[in-house]
Amino acid sequence: MAxxxxxxxxxxxxxxxxxxxxxxxxxxxxxxxxxVVRLEGRHKPVYHALSDCGDHVVIIxxxxxxxxxxxxxxxVYSSHSGYPGGFKQLTAVQLHQKDPTAIVKxxxxxxLPKNLHRRTMMQRLHLFPEDVIxxxxxxxxxxxxxxPRQIPKRLDEYTQEEIDxxxxxxxxxQDYHMK
Amino acid sequence: xSKRTRSDSPLGRMSGPTFPSxxxxxxxxxxxxxxxxxxxxxxxxxxxPEKLKVAPPTASLEQSxxxxxxxxxxxxxxxxxxxxxxxSEDIPxxxxxDLDLLQxxxxxxxxxxxxxxxxxLSERPLDFLDLEKPPPQTPQNEExxxxxxxxxxxxxxxNAARQNGQLVRNDSxxxxxxxxxxxxxxxxxxxxxxxxxxRRQIIKLNRRLQLLEEENxxxxxxxxxxxxxxxxxxxxxxxxxxxxxxxxxxxxxxxxEIRAFSHRLxxxxxxxxxxTAFVNxxxxxxxxxxxxxxxxxxxxxxxxxxxxxxxxxxxxSFSRSYLVRCFEEAYPQxxxxxxxxxxxxxxxxxxxxxxxxxxxxxxxxxxxxxxxxSDVLHRTFFAVIGALLGSSGPQKTGxxxxxxxxxxLIGKDLFEIWKSINPMGLLVEELAKKNISAPExxxxxKSGASTVLxxxxxxxxxxxKMIAEGPGETLLAAEEEAARVALRxxxxxxxxxxxxxxxxxxxxxGVEKAINSN
Numbered sequence: 001m002a003x004x005x006x007x008x009x010x011x012x013x014x015x016x017x018x019x020x021x022x023x024x025x026x027x028x029x030x031x032x033x034x035x036v037v038r039l040e041g042r043h044k045p046v047y048h049a050l051s052d053c054g055d056h057v058v059i060i061x062x063x064x065x066x067x068x069x070x071x072x073x074x075x076v077y078s079s080h081s082g083y084p085g086g087f088k089q090l091t092a093v094q095l096h097q098k099d100p101t102a103i104v105k106x107x108x109x110x111x112l113p114k115n116l117h118r119r120t121m122m123q124r125l126h127l128f129p130e131d132v133i134x135x136x137x138x139x140x141x142x143x144x145x146x147x148p149r150q151i152p153k154r155l156d157e158y159t160q161e162e163i164d165x166x167x168x169x170x171x172x173x174q175d176y177h178m179k
Numbered sequence: 180x181s182k183r184t185r186s187d188s189p190l191g192r193m194s195g196p197t198f199p200s201x202x203x204x205x206x207x208x209x210x211x212x213x214x215x216x217x218x219x220x221x222x223x224x225x226x227x228p229e230k231l232k233v234a235p236p237t238a239s240l241e242q243s244x245x246x247x248x249x250x251x252x253x254x255x256x257x258x259x260x261x262x263x264x265x266x267s268e269d270i271p272x273x274x275x276x277d278l279d280l281l282q283x284x285x286x287x288x289x290x291x292x293x294x295x296x297x298x299x300l301s302e303r304p305l306d307f308l309d310l311e312k313p314p315p316q317t318p319q320n321e322e323x324x325x326x327x328x329x330x331x332x333x334x335x336x337x338n339a340a341r342q343n344g345q346l347v348r349n350d351s352x353x354x355x356x357x358x359x360x361x362x363x364x365x366x367x368x369x370x371x372x373x374x375x376x377x378r379r380q381i382i383k384l385n386r387r388l389q390l391l392e393e394e395n396x397x398x399x400x401x402x403x404x405x406x407x408x409x410x411x412x413x414x415x416x417x418x419x420x421x422x423x424x425x426x427x428x429x430x431x432x433x434x435x436e437i438r439a440f441s442h443r444l445x446x447x448x449x450x451x452x453x454x455t456a457f458v459n460x461x462x463x464x465x466x467x468x469x470x471x472x473x474x475x476x477x478x479x480x481x482x483x484x485x486x487x488x489x490x491x492x493x494x495x496s497f498s499r500s501y502l503v504r505c506f507e508e509a510y511p512q513x514x515x516x517x518x519x520x521x522x523x524x525x526x527x528x529x530x531x532x533x534x535x536x537x538x539x540x541x542x543x544x545x546x547x548x549x550x551x552x553s554d555v556l557h558r559t560f561f562a563v564i565g566a567l568l569g570s571s572g573p574q575k576t577g578x579x580x581x582x583x584x585x586x587x588l589i590g591k592d593l594f595e596i597w598k599s600i601n602p603m604g605l606l607v608e609e610l611a612k613k614n615i616s617a618p619e620x621x622x623x624x625k626s627g628a629s630t631v632l633x634x635x636x637x638x639x640x641x642x643x644k645m646i647a648e649g650p651g652e653t654l655l656a657a658e659e660e661a662a663r664v665a666l667r668x669x670x671x672x673x674x675x676x677x678x679x680x681x682x683x684x685x686x687x688x689g690v691e692k693a694i695n696s697n
Contacts, residue, residue: 003673004649005592008660012650015634017626056627142626 013046017055018140022131022147023104024061027068030148031059032107038145039112039121049117056124058137063100063129066149067092077106100129424549425542433543440543446579449570456491456562458484458545459555465547487562494565498584499526501577505585509679513670520597525584532556534583585679593672594663602662606639609669615641618665620658623648637661 004012019038023031037043041053067075075092095102104127112118126137172178405413425431437457441448466482499522506518524530532553535541541551544559568576599605607617618639627633637657638648647665651657667673
């Protein structure tokens, strides 16, 4: 590109990047979509399925993901141990309580291509329930990706100045009884 | 006549072992049918049949059969060979295989009289000369004797040839039909027999026959099929063969090749200068030694060849000076060390020999060894440039050098050619010349620092503005790369610079001198 030497240009092109995503108040599916693109390497113009050009993705705050709708109670994660009577079905809540990274992990695993590269890509995925990351991984990080969902503000998160500054539709009279 | 009837039992010979049985059977049948008419006709004269038919019979032929012509009585057999002079054993060529096919095609009872297998004039003189009676002039005979008959015969034979796809037979048949007609035509002039003219005709025919036989043989050789298992072996032999000079292979005319070389390059070389340019000292040495070994008189076979050393030096010096001026004009910020590095690269042996090989100079050089070594090619290439300088002048030579040497820089990076050890020091010097403070390196981005494959991007900032950024495996490597990028930008030799302009005419030495003198 910008007049690099040949060796330096090649090194920079094929280097493996480390991305960080914060999962707080994010739908796990959207998080998974972003990470799968980066794990495969499809965000690079030099992508090829056999090139092994995927990057690392670190997801923090997986405990604080947010399902839309009633999925916490209604989404079921099933598994069978292989033994008779080994069919287990867990709701999202139960699974999340058992393992806070499992939901995101399952989402990503299901979105990756169903071939032998999948396991390799899963090894390049690093999930952390809170924002505590080991130091060696922290040193590797290149950049943080923007969150897919805009987090709405709760009413108690607004400051008094913002509330006052908000335009009122009408000013009720003094003796108006508000129910 | 009597001897003819006795000796002319061609039917017996006809049913010989080489003929396939259907033809022989038909011949037998026809013989029995038409024997009477046959003996009548043959007793009159030796007469070549009216129609020589090898294709399936047409209506006209059937008519003739029904009319019961004396000629349409015997199945025809084309003689194996017609020898006009000499013995039949003298001819070494085998019977053309095409004629076999001719006889193997089953044709309707054409009822033609059969001449013997081998007719030789020495055995059997032309009998029509002995005839007393003129041949009966039936209306059919008259039209038969016309030239149109020749054409018909020719066309029929051609048809047959086309049908069977053998041109060779066409020639031989037309030859034979020629022969037939000529022999046939002479009965008209029987009253005035000119032996000399006959002899002339016979000689002509003889020559024609010999040509045909040779042509036949050539064709047979050319049409030989190389089997697929032989093909691979021949290809291997061709590849294993030691490399030979082009001048030792066929179709080589040195003078013409030199002219063609000059013409191909769209240049006007003086040919003796060019020829001198191709002569190397090693060739002169080897040639003199060879001539000494042959023990020839030195004065007789003295080698009056000049070396190409002087021309080579002239060419090299001209190229260098020309390229210096080119680069100074194109890259004004590039320091002299850089320009020197570029020119040194363009005049190396590798580049020169690559260009020379692609201009086919290695075919034209006279050198002791083959394949021509690269230093010889390098010398010869610059000798050619020297020859061009002598023939056409500096301007044309400059264009030549520009056209063939400067494209060798395409795709090459400056620091690939110009090896520099300390780019950072060089950068600091360059910036100091421009009164800019030394650059500060800062880490712009990094990834995978604790892995075995890290990448660091270091940016160089002068007065808080970034002048260059470079990637690297380690921090030091990245800093060095950033310095190189900065230097490339300063010298104007980036990857995205404007490509070389070949259309711009450059001032040559002569003009410059004139300007300077004025």
